[in-house]
Each structure stands twice: as C-alpha cells, then as structure tokens.
Amino acid sequence: MRATDMHTTATHTTAALSEADRLMVVCNSCRYCEGLCAVFPAMEMRRTFLDGDLNYLANLCHSCGACYSDCQFSPPHEFDVNVPRTLAKVRADSYQAYAWPRAFSGMFARNGLAISVVAALSVAAFVLGFVAFRDPDVLFGTHTGPGAFYRLMPHNAMALLFGAVFLYAILAIVMSARAFWRDIASGTSSNAKPFWQAVKDAGSLRYLDGGKGGCMNDDDRPTDRRKHYHHATSYGFLLCLASTSVATLYHYLLGREAPYAWYDLPVLLGTLGGIGLIVGPIGLLAAKWRRDPALVDESRFGMDVAFIVMLFMTSLTGLALLVLRATPAMGTLLAVHLGVVFALFFTMPYGKFVHGIYRFLALMQYAREHE
Amino acid sequence: MVDLTRQYDVLVVGGGNAALCAAIGARRSGASVLVLEGAPKFYRGGNTRHTRNFRCAHDSATETLTGPYSEEEFFDDLLRITGGETNEPLARHMIRESKEVLIWLGEQGIQFQPSLGGTLTLGRTNAFFLGGGRAMLNALYRTAEDLGVDILYDAPVTALDIQDGMFLSATITRDQATSVVRARTLVAAAGGFEANIEWMKEYWGEAADNFLIRGTPYNRGSVLRMLLDSGVQEIGDPTQCHAVAIDARAPKYDGGIITRLDCVVFGVVVNKNAERFYDEGEDVWPKRYAIWGRLVAAQPDQIAYIIFDASSLKLFMPSLFPPITGGSIRELAQKLELNADVLDKTVSDFNAAVRPGTFNYNDLDDCRTEGLTPPKSHWARKIETAPFYAYPVRPGITFTYLGVRVNDQARIIMKDGKPAANMFAAGEIMAGNVLGRGYAAGIGMTIGSVFGRLAGRGASKNARN
Incomplete structure (x- = not known):
C-alpha cells in the first residue's frame, strides 16, 4: 500500500489540503505527538477535516519540527508523514486564499519578487520625490534641530501618506483575517479569556519549543535558537511601532518635533527595537538557511526571506539615519528609510507578516475549544 | 570515526x-x-x-x-x-x-x-x-x-x-x-x-x-x-508472542500503532465462514486486546471481520483505514465476500440473544447475551442501525x-x-x-x-x- 492509496475524510481544493487531510487521518490514529503542541489536541477533536479545519490546524502549527523527528512514519517510511512541511504549504496557501481584495492575492504567488519590486519602486519614488521637490542644497545639506526632517518632506505630507498606507494595511489585514476567522471559528464563547490566552501563547511562542525540548533545526539536536531570534524580531518590531506612536503623540500633543535627542523616549524605543530588528532577522535568516530542508516548504522561501529582509532593512536604514542624521547623507537616508517603511506597510497584508495575525486567531480558537 | x-x-x-x-x-x-x-x-x-x-x-x-x-x-x-x-x-x-x-x-x-x-x-x-x-x-x-x-x-x-x-x-x-x-x-x-x-x-x-x-x-x-x-x-514457548488483531489492509511490516482497532467490544467478530468464535465482551479492552491476535491466528486463513453498526462508529479511536460500509448486513457480506445468508443468520441470532441492559463502555456493564454460544458477556447491543460497518483483521505480531x-x-x-x-x-x-x-x-x-x-x-x- 502506497501513501497515495490512503484515505482522506473530505474532498479538497488543493493537493496540499488533500495531503494534510491524509496526514491527519494517520496522526489521529496514532496521537503519540499530542503532548508536543496545540495542533494534535485540536486534531483529536475532529474526525473529518474540511478546508477550514486544515487551515486552522496549519496556522496553529509553529513549525518547531519536533513531530517530524519523533514520528516513526516520517520518510523514508512508506506512510510518508511530514506534518511540518505539509502544514507549511497549507499555511502559506491560506494567506493567499483569504487575501483581501481578491485581486491582490496574486502577490503571494511570487512573493519574494513582488515585495522586492514594491520596495524598489517605493524607495525610488521617495528619492525622486525629494529630488523633484527640493533643491540639491536642501537634499544634500546638513540639517539639525527640531523639524530638520520636515525641511525635506513636510510633516503633514508625511503623516498623510503614511497614515493612509497604514490604514489601508489595517483594513486589508482585518478583511482577510475576518474571512479566515469565519472559516475556522466554531462555538459561541464570547468572554475575553481566549483572547488573553492567545496573547500569552503568541507572545511567549509557547508552541515553538517541541513540547519542552526545543525546535528541530539543522540536525537531530533541538535548540531554542529560532524562538529567541523570533522574540528579538517581533518585540523589536513592536518597540519600533511604539517609538513611532510616541513620536506622533509628541508632535501633536506636545508640539515637539523630531528629531529627538538620543535619550528621548522615541529614540530609546526605536534604537532598542532597531537592534532587535537587526539581530533577530540575521539570526532567523541564518537559521532558515541552515534548517533541514525536509522540514520546510521550500517554494515559500522567497516569501519568508522577503519579509525578514524588509524588517532588517527598516531597522538598518532607521539606525543609519539616527547615526548620520547630522551629516549631508541625512536627506538621502531619510528618503530610503521612508521608502522601505512605506513598502513594508503597503506589502504587510500580502506577505509573511500576516502569519502573526492568522496564528493569533488560530490560538484564540484553540483557547475557545479548550475552555 | x-x-x-x-x-x-x-x-x-x-x-x-x-x-x-x-x-x-x-x-x-x-x-x-x-x-x-x-x-x-x-x-x-x-x-x-x-x-x-x-x-x-x-x-x-x-x-x-x-x-x-x-x-x-x-x-x-x-x-x-x-x-x-x-x-x-x-x-x-x-x-x-x-x-x-x-x-x-x-x-x-x-x-x-x-x-x-x-x-x-x-x-x-x-x-x-x-x-x-x-x-x-x-x-x-x-x-x-x-x-x-x-x-x-x-x-x-x-x-x-x-x-x-x-x-x-x-x-x-x-x-x-x-x-x-x-x-x-x-x-x-x-x-x-x-x-x-x-x-x-x-x-x-x-x-x-x-x-x-x-x-x-x-x-x-x-x-x-x-x-x-x-x-x-x-x-x-516458541509460539508465544505479543499478537493483536490489526487491520488486514496494513502493510506487511512496520504499520505500527495506527493499524490497531479498538472496536471489538462494540460488535461481533466473525471468521471467513461468517461465524462468531469468541466472547467479544469478555473483559475491558485494555486487558483483552492482546489475546485477539492468537484468536484470529487460529481461524481459517487467519482472517476475521469485526461487524458493528452506526451506533458504535464514534465510540472508539479512529484508525488508518476507513471501515467497509453496507446499507444492510447482506450488502456488507457481499463486500466482504462472506456468505450473506450465514452472516445474516449470525447477526440475527446474536440480536435475538441480546438482553436489555444499561450500556456503559467504560465499565463491565450488564449488556449481555443469553443462550448464545459463544456468549458476549458485556456491551452486547443489537446490531440493527444502518449503515453497517466492518473491519477485516489479521494477526499483527509485535514480538516473540x-x-x-x-x-x-x-x-x-x-x-x-x-x-x-x-x-x-x-x-x-x-x-x-x-x-x-x-x-x-x-x-x-x-x-x-x-x-x-x-x-x-x-x-x-x-x-x-
């Protein structure tokens, strides 16, 4: 009997979903992995696996890889059980399936390329915009003191442009997330406990540890390396977001204009976050390159790398701007930084960023199911 | 090195x-x-x-x-x-x-x-x-x-x-x-x-x-x-081994845990002659699962079929292969290539012998047969609700x-x-x-x-x- 002759519990729209269904039948009759993470207990509550169920399970999976190295039926066994890779495919497909508006879902198809193009265009637009609207004297001049940045681009223009792209990103993400949630949510729980449980589980990456022992990465020795780098990245990102938010409050409530002194809150938050966004992405990239290819969906390498690189570039250009802001390079660096940040927000609903949203919702559904 | x-x-x-x-x-x-x-x-x-x-x-x-x-x-x-x-x-x-x-x-x-x-x-x-x-x-x-x-x-x-x-x-x-x-x-x-x-x-x-x-x-x-x-x-004793009844469709080697079937206690087990051969409800399953390999090994062609109905389908752990399904016992018999008359009689005789009781699969309950050989001592319920299901089983040897x-x-x-x-x-x-x-x-x-x-x-x- 070959793996392809084995049965599924439903018919599916993609080969990856059919394979995930087949694996869930195998795993549901074994259950040895039920102590490793949330995926298997959630699986045990079901006997049939529709597309929505599989998208839910795929987004619950943190890709720690423990179930692969623990599995007696992983390849070369004829049952050919590879849960991390199969769920990675389903997960990435789910981002595309729920993308809003539908017309943009194609961005996921060749995501690395799409994001690179958007980023390049965005940076070019800012540089050209600065050149077109400002004299070379201003662009390559040295500016210091409050309002220095706004001599290159008026604050209101900056706020309007970034406010618009930020709101668009939020709208697109909310619409996609809503479609996902409709497909996976069941039950009528309305209290806030599952939400806070999901905040805790997502914030601590509770399920990125292989049960207790750590993730399987490049060999058969588990480590917590990816978890630590992910923390640096995600908390770095949040600190940078906090930095921008505080700066916005400073500007509108206190009338204090950027740039701020190195000891001021926006700079401290931004610097700390920026360091996280340098260290974290480098670590994640290195781990990605070294990881056992059996565990990952290699066709989505571009998507993963594009997002990590975008975060890294955001931080790198931001920190460069901080260090060199009193030099003639400031104008160009500001244009590049703004270009990268604009592209980051614009592509947020159509790239790896959404994994955090979907995983959070899956964790919340898991908490609802297990109340 | x-x-x-x-x-x-x-x-x-x-x-x-x-x-x-x-x-x-x-x-x-x-x-x-x-x-x-x-x-x-x-x-x-x-x-x-x-x-x-x-x-x-x-x-x-x-x-x-x-x-x-x-x-x-x-x-x-x-x-x-x-x-x-x-x-x-x-x-x-x-x-x-x-x-x-x-x-x-x-x-x-x-x-x-x-x-x-x-x-x-x-x-x-x-x-x-x-x-x-x-x-x-x-x-x-x-x-x-x-x-x-x-x-x-x-x-x-x-x-x-x-x-x-x-x-x-x-x-x-x-x-x-x-x-x-x-x-x-x-x-x-x-x-x-x-x-x-x-x-x-x-x-x-x-x-x-x-x-x-x-x-x-x-x-x-x-x-x-x-x-x-x-x-x-x-x-x-060279014939002694850990042997359980596993899904007959399992691969020859290394099918492991996922081909096991935990549904013997919920139905009847017949051999290739469509006849019962052992008390399916003798004791709770964890204490009895390891005798069924030998029991099936003693049957002609070392094959048996667990027969149950819709009321039991979700009472046990799912396993790798889906059950074989029939709208009637006769249809099921045809799919299993068993003599339909005999299987029909085996199930009818069993159903007629079932005494009323309170079904409780977590414990030795009082659902049993009377006047049937071999008896079913516990969890005996009539097999009467379509669709009907069957799993073919063979001896699965763990170790000697x-x-x-x-x-x-x-x-x-x-x-x-x-x-x-x-x-x-x-x-x-x-x-x-x-x-x-x-x-x-x-x-x-x-x-x-x-x-x-x-x-x-x-x-x-x-x-x-």
Missing part, C-alpha cells in the same frame, strides 16, 4: 531501548562501548520506535503519573496476565529495579508527559514518553553519543565467535564486506524473530504467511539463533517471547546451567524469562530498560575485572 581494530570493553548488539540502556549504563560506569545496529539509521531501535510508555512501580504520584503503583500490585498484574508463567524472583527483581529506572531514564534525557486522550486507563501505571517511542529513542541516542558511545548503523551481526560460554568476537557484514569486532563482553539486545516468517513457520506452519508484522523487517532473530546454536539455554535464559544480573545462562563468562542479554531477546505468555501494556519496555541497564553495568564490570 569508529575504530573496528580496537578491542572494546562492551559490544552491544541491537539498537533499541534495551541496547541503548545497556550502552549508556556501561559507558557511565567507565567502559568503552560499541553499538551495532543492524538497521539503517531511520529504522534504528526496532520495536522501541513504535512504543509509547514504560510500566514501572512507584511509591507515589509524580508530575506525570497519577498515583502510586506498588511493587506488589505490579507483580499481581504480571501474575494475572501470564497465568503464573513467570520467574517470580526475576520478575520481582525487575519490578523493584523499575522504580529506580524511571528516575534514571529521566536523567538520560527522556521526557515524560501525562497520559492523555485514549490512554487514561494507563495514567497511573505507565510513564508516557513525550512524543512517543521514537522521541525516547532519539534522546537515548543523543545521550549515548554525548557520552562517547560508538554507534554503527547498517551493521548486522552475521556471526558470533563463542567458545565454551565465552564470547570472543562478532562478525559484521556491511556493504558485502565483513569485519570482525572484538570486545571483552557482549550484550545481546537484538530483539525477537517475528520478522523472520520462515522461522515463524517452524511453529505456526503456513498460517504464518498471513501474519502482519507490526515492527520493522529487521527483527529477524539472527542473534538469538546464533546464541541458541552456541550452547546458550533457551527459554519460553522465545529467548535466552538470564539470571538477575542479566547474565546469559548456558545449557549446562552455568552463567556465561562474558555474555549478557536484555530486551525482547530475553523477554520470555518474565513473560511466559500474555501481555500488559508497557511491560516490554520495562524488560528492556531494566535488564538493559543491568546488562550494561554488569558487562562493564565484567570487562574491567
């Missing part, structure tokens, strides 16, 4: 739980150790790959065990399942040691979890490995490697040089080339012979062709054979009990009753010393870990004296 020209203190033949516990035990007490695993790396560990827990005595609840399991209670359970066919002093010694081994396994990097889902009945007596047997095995291998144990895969032992109860060397065959490995002591932990169908046929005849082997094809018993041919004393005799230090005993000079054995290759017949969940692992550790320590001491 493994240096095959040197003489190791301890040579461990085998690569499962017993072998690794022996290797680690020996290495920790100072010996140089070489492990020879006959299988490729992926299939290392024999049946340990497919295990999930380890039965052990303990005086109080632990983080993962729900309550105490005294030595006395463990021994009573062993006595009951073997029908007294055990070696009492050896069994008591094993049970006493199992207490310490639970802690020792934790120190070797094994992680435990509470028993969940379908295995709650074992939550007090059996320590469950987080991630299952392969996770446990991976941890043992990591620890062994860290300690400096040398390991060779794809290294089947094809000859043993044993003279007058004294092990001298082993010959391994890798990529058609042979090498001779010398060591001061030998630990034989290479499992039973269940995957050697020709050998099984010596005792079972042609019926063995219809057996499915639940573990890897590498458990061929070649080391057991060589030992028995070198003057080692045999123990155990025929083995080598050992003493309470896991030292091999020779035919003349004298202890071998430098040979030890652990695991399924000597399971018959404590397990004359029958089975209790997790006891194979107890035998492996306890005698493995004893053998490793004994071999190490022996080598350095």
Whole structure:
C-alpha cells in the first residue's frame, strides 16, 4: 500500500489540503505527538477535516519540527508523514486564499519578487520625490534641530501618506483575517479569556519549543535558537511601532518635533527595537538557511526571506539615519528609510507578516475549544 | 570515526531501548562501548520506535503519573496476565529495579508527559514518553553519543565467535564486506524473530504467511539463533508472542500503532465462514486486546471481520483505514465476500440473544447475551442501525517471547546451567524469562530498560575485572 492509496475524510481544493487531510487521518490514529503542541489536541477533536479545519490546524502549527523527528512514519517510511512541511504549504496557501481584495492575492504567488519590486519602486519614488521637490542644497545639506526632517518632506505630507498606507494595511489585514476567522471559528464563547490566552501563547511562542525540548533545526539536536531570534524580531518590531506612536503623540500633543535627542523616549524605543530588528532577522535568516530542508516548504522561501529582509532593512536604514542624521547623507537616508517603511506597510497584508495575525486567531480558537 | 581494530570493553548488539540502556549504563560506569545496529539509521531501535510508555512501580504520584503503583500490585498484574508463567524472583527483581529506572531514564534525557486522550486507563501505571517511542529513542541516542558511545548503523551481526560460554568476537557484514569486532563482553539486545516468517513457520506452519508484522523487517532473530546454536539455554514457548488483531489492509511490516482497532467490544467478530468464535465482551479492552491476535491466528486463513453498526462508529479511536460500509448486513457480506445468508443468520441470532441492559463502555456493564454460544458477556447491543460497518483483521505480531535464559544480573545462562563468562542479554531477546505468555501494556519496555541497564553495568564490570 502506497501513501497515495490512503484515505482522506473530505474532498479538497488543493493537493496540499488533500495531503494534510491524509496526514491527519494517520496522526489521529496514532496521537503519540499530542503532548508536543496545540495542533494534535485540536486534531483529536475532529474526525473529518474540511478546508477550514486544515487551515486552522496549519496556522496553529509553529513549525518547531519536533513531530517530524519523533514520528516513526516520517520518510523514508512508506506512510510518508511530514506534518511540518505539509502544514507549511497549507499555511502559506491560506494567506493567499483569504487575501483581501481578491485581486491582490496574486502577490503571494511570487512573493519574494513582488515585495522586492514594491520596495524598489517605493524607495525610488521617495528619492525622486525629494529630488523633484527640493533643491540639491536642501537634499544634500546638513540639517539639525527640531523639524530638520520636515525641511525635506513636510510633516503633514508625511503623516498623510503614511497614515493612509497604514490604514489601508489595517483594513486589508482585518478583511482577510475576518474571512479566515469565519472559516475556522466554531462555538459561541464570547468572554475575553481566549483572547488573553492567545496573547500569552503568541507572545511567549509557547508552541515553538517541541513540547519542552526545543525546535528541530539543522540536525537531530533541538535548540531554542529560532524562538529567541523570533522574540528579538517581533518585540523589536513592536518597540519600533511604539517609538513611532510616541513620536506622533509628541508632535501633536506636545508640539515637539523630531528629531529627538538620543535619550528621548522615541529614540530609546526605536534604537532598542532597531537592534532587535537587526539581530533577530540575521539570526532567523541564518537559521532558515541552515534548517533541514525536509522540514520546510521550500517554494515559500522567497516569501519568508522577503519579509525578514524588509524588517532588517527598516531597522538598518532607521539606525543609519539616527547615526548620520547630522551629516549631508541625512536627506538621502531619510528618503530610503521612508521608502522601505512605506513598502513594508503597503506589502504587510500580502506577505509573511500576516502569519502573526492568522496564528493569533488560530490560538484564540484553540483557547475557545479548550475552555 | 569508529575504530573496528580496537578491542572494546562492551559490544552491544541491537539498537533499541534495551541496547541503548545497556550502552549508556556501561559507558557511565567507565567502559568503552560499541553499538551495532543492524538497521539503517531511520529504522534504528526496532520495536522501541513504535512504543509509547514504560510500566514501572512507584511509591507515589509524580508530575506525570497519577498515583502510586506498588511493587506488589505490579507483580499481581504480571501474575494475572501470564497465568503464573513467570520467574517470580526475576520478575520481582525487575519490578523493584523499575522504580529506580524511571528516575534514571529521566536523567538520560527522556521526557515524560501525562497520559492523555485514549490512554487514561494507563495514567497511573505507565510513564508516557513525550512524543512517543521514537522521541525516547532519539534522546537515548543523543545521550549515548554525548557520552562517547560508538554507534554503527547498517551493521548486522552475521556471526558470533563463542567458545565454551565465552564470547570472543562478532562478525559484521556491511556493504558485502565483513569485519570482525572484538570486545571483552557482549550484550545481546537484538530483539525477537517475528520478522523472520520462515522461522515463524517452524511453529505456526503456513498460517504464518498471513501474519502482519507490526515492527520493522529487521527483527529477524539472527542473534538469538546464533546464541541458541552456541550452547546458550533457551527459554519460553516458541509460539508465544505479543499478537493483536490489526487491520488486514496494513502493510506487511512496520504499520505500527495506527493499524490497531479498538472496536471489538462494540460488535461481533466473525471468521471467513461468517461465524462468531469468541466472547467479544469478555473483559475491558485494555486487558483483552492482546489475546485477539492468537484468536484470529487460529481461524481459517487467519482472517476475521469485526461487524458493528452506526451506533458504535464514534465510540472508539479512529484508525488508518476507513471501515467497509453496507446499507444492510447482506450488502456488507457481499463486500466482504462472506456468505450473506450465514452472516445474516449470525447477526440475527446474536440480536435475538441480546438482553436489555444499561450500556456503559467504560465499565463491565450488564449488556449481555443469553443462550448464545459463544456468549458476549458485556456491551452486547443489537446490531440493527444502518449503515453497517466492518473491519477485516489479521494477526499483527509485535514480538516473540522465545529467548535466552538470564539470571538477575542479566547474565546469559548456558545449557549446562552455568552463567556465561562474558555474555549478557536484555530486551525482547530475553523477554520470555518474565513473560511466559500474555501481555500488559508497557511491560516490554520495562524488560528492556531494566535488564538493559543491568546488562550494561554488569558487562562493564565484567570487562574491567
């Protein structure tokens, strides 16, 4: 009997979903992995696996890889059980399936390329915009003191442009997330406990540890390396977001204009976050390159790398701007930084960023199911 | 790199739980150790790959065990399942040691979890490995490697040089080339012979062709054979083994846990003549699952069919293959290629004999038949709600009990009753010393870990004296 002759519990729209269904039948009759993470207990509550169920399970999976190295039926066994890779495919497909508006879902198809193009265009637009609207004297001049940045681009223009792209990103993400949630949510729980449980589980990456022992990465020795780098990245990102938010409050409530002194809150938050966004992405990239290819969906390498690189570039250009802001390079660096940040927000609903949203919702559904 | 020209203190033949516990035990007490695993790396560990827990005595609840399991209670359970066919002093010694081994396994990097889902009945007596047997095995291998144990895969032992109860060397065959490995002591932990169908046929005849082997094809018993041919004393009934009824559609080898079926108690079981042959409701399933392999092995063509109806479909764990479905018993019979008239009569007779009762599948309930042979003593409910379902089952052999005799230090005993000079054995290759017949969940692992550790320590001491 070959793996392809084995049965599924439903018919599916993609080969990856059919394979995930087949694996869930195998795993549901074994259950040895039920102590490793949330995926298997959630699986045990079901006997049939529709597309929505599989998208839910795929987004619950943190890709720690423990179930692969623990599995007696992983390849070369004829049952050919590879849960991390199969769920990675389903997960990435789910981002595309729920993308809003539908017309943009194609961005996921060749995501690395799409994001690179958007980023390049965005940076070019800012540089050209600065050149077109400002004299070379201003662009390559040295500016210091409050309002220095706004001599290159008026604050209101900056706020309007970034406010618009930020709101668009939020709208697109909310619409996609809503479609996902409709497909996976069941039950009528309305209290806030599952939400806070999901905040805790997502914030601590509770399920990125292989049960207790750590993730399987490049060999058969588990480590917590990816978890630590992910923390640096995600908390770095949040600190940078906090930095921008505080700066916005400073500007509108206190009338204090950027740039701020190195000891001021926006700079401290931004610097700390920026360091996280340098260290974290480098670590994640290195781990990605070294990881056992059996565990990952290699066709989505571009998507993963594009997002990590975008975060890294955001931080790198931001920190460069901080260090060199009193030099003639400031104008160009500001244009590049703004270009990268604009592209980051614009592509947020159509790239790896959404994994955090979907995983959070899956964790919340898991908490609802297990109340 | 493994240096095959040197003489190791301890040579461990085998690569499962017993072998690794022996290797680690020996290495920790100072010996140089070489492990020879006959299988490729992926299939290392024999049946340990497919295990999930380890039965052990303990005086109080632990983080993962729900309550105490005294030595006395463990021994009573062993006595009951073997029908007294055990070696009492050896069994008591094993049970006493199992207490310490639970802690020792934790120190070797094994992680435990509470028993969940379908295995709650074992939550007090059996320590469950987080991630299952392969996770446990991976941890043992990591620890062994860290300690400096040398390991060779794809290294089947094809000859043993044993003279007058004294092990001298082993010959391994890798990529058609042979090498001779010398060591001061030998630990034989290479499992039973269940995957050697020709050998099984010596005792079972042609019926063995219809057996499915639940573990890897590498458990061929070649080391057991060589030992028995070198003057080692045999123990155990060669027909005794751990045999359960598994889905007949399972692959010949290594289908593991996922082909098991837990629905016998919910229906009736018929043979290829569409007739019942045993009380399906004799006792709760965890106590009876391990008799059904032999029962089916005794039926014509070694096949049987579990028949039940829609009311029971979701009462048991799902398994790999879907049940065969029919709108009527006759339709089901046609799909199973059974005589429809006979199956219809068997089910009608059963239904007519069912007495009213209160169905409770967690306990011995009062749903039973009256005036039927064989009876169904519990959980007997009429099979009357379409659709009707069937699972075909065949004997699934986990491991054989025929083995080598050992003493309470896991030292091999020779035919003349004298202890071998430098040979030890652990695991399924000597399971018959404590397990004359029958089975209790997790006891194979107890035998492996306890005698493995004893053998490793004994071999190490022996080598350095």
